[in-house]
Amino acid sequence: MSSIFLPVRIEFGMDSSLRVGSEFSSLNCTKVMIVSDKGVIDSGLLDRMTKSLAESAIQVILFDGVRPDPDIACVEKARDLYVSQACDGILAVGGGSSIDTAKAAGMLVTNPGPIAGLVGMNKLTNPLPPLIAIPTTCGTGSEVTNVTVVTDERHFKAPIVSSYLIPKIAMLDPGLLLSLPPNMVAATGMDALTHAVEALTNNVENWYADASALEAIRLISQALRPATANGNAAELGRMLYASTLAGVAFTLARLGLVHAMSHPVSGLARVPHGVANAVLLPYVMAFNVVGNPRGYAQVTRALGVAERENEVATAVAGVKEVVKLNHQLGIPKSFKALGVDEELIPLMIEDTFKSGNVAINPRRTTKSDVEKIYKAAFTGE
Numbered sequence: 256m257s258s259i260f261l262p263v264r265i266e267f268g269m270d271s272s273l274r275v276g277s278e279f280s281s282l283n284c285t286k287v288m289i290v291s292d293k294g295v296i297d298s299g300l301l302d303r304m305t306k307s308l309a310e311s312a313i314q315v316i317l318f319d320g321v322r323p324d325p326d327i328a329c330v331e332k333a334r335d336l337y338v339s340q341a342c343d344g345i346l347a348v349g350g351g352s353s354i355d356t357a358k359a360a361g362m363l364v365t366n367p368g369p370i371a372g373l374v375g376m377n378k379l380t381n382p383l384p385p386l387i388a389i390p391t392t393c394g395t396g397s398e399v400t401n402v403t404v405v406t407d408e409r410h411f412k413a414p415i416v417s418s419y420l421i422p423k424i425a426m427l428d429p430g431l432l433l434s435l436p437p438n439m440v441a442a443t444g445m446d447a448l449t450h451a452v453e454a455l456t457n458n459v460e461n462w463y464a465d466a467s468a469l470e471a472i473r474l475i476s477q478a479l480r481p482a483t484a485n486g487n488a489a490e491l492g493r494m495l496y497a498s499t500l501a502g503v504a505f506t507l508a509r510l511g512l513v514h515a516m517s518h519p520v521s522g523l524a525r526v527p528h529g530v531a532n533a534v535l536l537p538y539v540m541a542f543n544v545v546g547n548p549r550g551y552a553q554v555t556r557a558l559g560v561a562e563r564e565n566e567v568a569t570a571v572a573g574v575k576e577v578v579k580l581n582h583q584l585g586i587p588k589s590f591k592a593l594g595v596d597e598e599l600i601p602l603m604i605e606d607t608f609k610s611g612n613v614a615i616n617p618r619r620t621t622k623s624d625v626e627k628i629y630k631a632a633f634t635g636e
């Protein structure tokens with residue numbers, strides 16, 4: 256069975272973000288809280304949007320306290336500001352951290368907390384206030400997904416999943432990515448690739464997800480290297496489109512072992528989400544190939560790699576291509592190279608198995624499998 260429910264309007268185009276004021280007017284909003292972070296604000300990306308909001312006579316309150324891998328305190332502060340200022344709409348501008356903070360803050364406005372009671376699948380009972388998301392990275396797809404990830408007191412990245420978390424409107428403006436540093440283009444692009452590969456190859460069957468994932472992989476294989484090297488609007492635009500497609504894919508079909516294992520690495524060792532996924536992706540693909548050779552062979556073809564003598568060999572060629580891609584993008588081969596403490600592995604294994612993504616991984620996975628994969632990803636062997 257394949258079904259699709261994505262209640263988000265997607266507006267893609269150069270300068271599309273300039274229309275944000277009229278979009279909020281059409282949602283009958285008069286006082287909007289912008290949720291963003293210092294890096295995005297210092298890059299001047301909000302200026303064009305505040306002008307557009309002012310032209311539509313919409314008041315603006317700024318929450319600039321977003322932190323990478325947003326935690327409960329950050330989300331609650333944003334919620335408190337929204338409530339104390341009597342806002343009636345939310346604009347998220349930034350990467351996944353800003354969009355996820357906006358989603359989680361909006362969720363707390365209309366749903367009784369605490370956050371711990373909302374973690375997991377479909378625990379929200381009420382829709383969020385009107386939310387428009389404007390991504391400035393090309394990785395998470397959060398502007399179209401039904402997920403927000405909030406880091407708890409134990410440094411566990413807790414996913415909250417509900418169709419109420421899908422923004423009302425996603426405005427995709429490639430020009431906003433021009434200031435994104437090359438290493439962030441690379442890391443967030445690999446995040447998008449990971450979403451697409453996992454949604455395509457896991458045990459959840461959904462044709463709409465597969466079509467989106469395959470197109471995302473094809474686009475990323477063509478655009479990520481030049482987008483990282485040259486950073487022009489055309490290539491960044493293709494990456495932005497691809498990351499949204501990958502977000503659509505995993506909203507419909509969920510993810511797999513890479514995400515189950517990368518969240519603990521980000522939560523416990525503060526490795527950026529895209530980098531953690533990029534490092535783990537080839538190791539997990541190599542482990543998973545026997546579980547779904549057909550799916551991984553499709554990945555290989557979408558990556559533009561030639562067919563081999565049989566399906567398994569074709570699938571394995573895709574793993575090698577991802578290793579090469581990481582190398583070309585300057586992504587380290589191991590967590591050791593990133594200074595992550597190997598002593599964290601037992602805690603990471605424990606947190607991996609709290610994720611629902613292990614059960615849908617294409618190959619049945621034991622604790623000893625996860626330990627072996629972590630050890631390989633730590634040493635780079």
Ligand code: NAD
Pocket residue numbers: 292293294295298300322323324325349350351352353355391392393394395396397400401402403404412431432433434435436439443446528529
């Ligand atoms: P991010 O939002 O943490 O941003 C990383 C850095 O890039 C920040 O310092 C930011 O200031 C800077 N930045 C962003 N855009 C910029 C631009 N255009 N110019 C200059 N600097 C810019 O990074 P991310 O990888 O987009 O998001 C990661 C977060 O997203 C993690 O918390 C992860 O769990 C979450 N995530 C959510 C979903 C979802 O569906 N909800 C999916 C994947 C990941």
